[in-house]
Amino acid sequence: MAEKDVHENDHRSLTVDDDSAGLRVDVFAAAQVDGYSRSQIARYIKEGHLTVNGHPVKANYRLRVGEVVEVALQPPPETAVEPEDIPLDVVYEDDDLIVVNKPAGMVCHPGLGNRTGTLVNALLHHCRKPSLPGAPERAGIVHRLDKGTSGLLLAAKNEPAHRALAAQLKDKTVFREYLAFTWGHLKEPSGTWDLPIGRSISDPTRMRVDHGTGREAITEYKVIERYEICDMLRLRLKTGRTHQIRVHLSHYNHPVFGDPDYSGRESQVKGIAPELRQTARRLLALIDRPALHAARLGFTHPRSQKSLEFAVDPPEDMQKLEQALGEELPG
Numbered sequence: 101m102a103e104k105d106v107h108e109n110d111h112r113s114l115t116v117d118d119d120s121a122g123l124r125v126d127v128f129a130a131a132q133v134d135g136y137s138r139s140q141i142a143r144y145i146k147e148g149h150l151t152v153n154g155h156p157v158k159a160n161y162r163l164r165v166g167e168v169v170e171v172a173l174q175p176p177p178e179t180a181v182e183p184e185d186i187p188l189d190v191v192y193e194d195d196d197l198i199v200v201n202k203p204a205g206m207v208c209h210p211g212l213g214n215r216t217g218t219l220v221n222a223l224l225h226h227c228r229k230p231s232l233p234g235a236p237e238r239a240g241i242v243h244r245l246d247k248g249t250s251g252l253l254l255a256a257k258n259e260p261a262h263r264a265l266a267a268q269l270k271d272k273t274v275f276r277e278y279l280a281f282t283w284g285h286l287k288e289p290s291g292t293w294d295l296p297i298g299r300s301i302s303d304p305t306r307m308r309v310d311h312g313t314g315r316e317a318i319t320e321y322k323v324i325e326r327y328e329i330c331d332m333l334r335l336r337l338k339t340g341r342t343h344q345i346r347v348h349l350s351h352y353n354h355p356v357f358g359d360p361d362y363s364g365r366e367s368q369v370k371g372i373a374p375e376l377r378q379t380a381r382r383l384l385a386l387i388d389r390p391a392l393h394a395a396r397l398g399f400t401h402p403r404s405q406k407s408l409e410f411a412v413d414p415p416e417d418m419q420k421l422e423q424a425l426g427e428e429l430p431g
Contacts, residue, residue: 112133114128116128116168117312125152125159125161126138126141126160128169142159149172153167153168181215182224183225184217185225192408197254202252205247205389208253233259240262250392253394254399260403261403268400274397275336275398276336276337278335278345279335280333280390280391281357282331282332282349283330283354283356283368284329289322290320291321292321293318293352294317295314295348296314296317297348305361307343307347317341317347319336319345320335320338321333322334329372329379329429343361343362346392350363369384387420391417393418395413
């Protein structure tokens with residue numbers, strides 16, 4: 101964990117604290133700089149874009165308390181993203197924007213290991229445009245959903261719309277409501293979690309609550325149904341950090357049901373009463389992803405200034421889970 105994370109355009113300054121002392125500089129920087137892999141950081145080190153206390157180092161350099169890691173982020177290379185004829189569930193569309201109901205299992209944008217089959221590939225084909233606003237690999241997407249999360253997602257078709265919608269997101273005026281099934285029972289029926297989130301040092305693909313260098317993350321929740329081994333929640337995002345809902349729930353030992361990355365599967369089964377374990381495993385067999393769905397989305401239209409709000413039901417796997425919970429494990 102770093103003591104601070106200062107963002108100035110494309111420059112970041114990270115001060116090493118006790119928790120990070122002894123880590124390799126490439127591991128440390130990859131965990132702290134969101135969106136950059138360890139291999140990318142290693143290339144930065146080799147090219148001289150990363151220094152420690154102003155001096156070049158090797159990737160295996162071990163950090164000491166108080167040292168300052170400076171990273172000069174470079175603009176990513178322009179990479180073409182090919183349009184693909186992938187069916188989209190379009191909820192709303194006009195000349196400025198599009199709202200889609202993303203299925204679970206679809207990645208939002210291309211990356212290492214998934215250059216095709218993403219929502220961006222589908223949007224480029226659907227919108228009949230060679231490019232959409234923003235970085236080529238983001239193609240107009242205003243906010244993203246995790247691969248395993250289903251539901252409503254917003255994308256812009258032109259630069260003015262993209263800027264206006266991104267500003268609403270930054271100002272926390274975009275309304276986003278989720279449905280989730282979570283292990284166990286939350287102590288309070290409703291509340292707000294204000295816990296900063298940063299990237300895990302030990303596993304850069306995961307996030308964690310980080311009071312040292314984490315970025316502000318606020319989630320409101322309300323329990324809408326209680327079953328014997330889990331709760332059904334309605335959650336509203338005030339911020340949009342990576343894995344935010346999943347991290348907050350996992351932090352309180354109530355991970356999203358079915359979440360393979362944040363202890364939401366077999367490890368939870370082992371912690372419940374023996375007589376309930378067989379039923380819990382039957383329920384887990386109904387869903388192979390986190391039981392999390394972006395159910396409602398609201399924002400101001402960038403051109404007309406009208407308030408728009410959309411809602412979509414959870415997909416079949418979550419509906420089957422809800423039905424089975426009511427039949428097998430009523431509250």
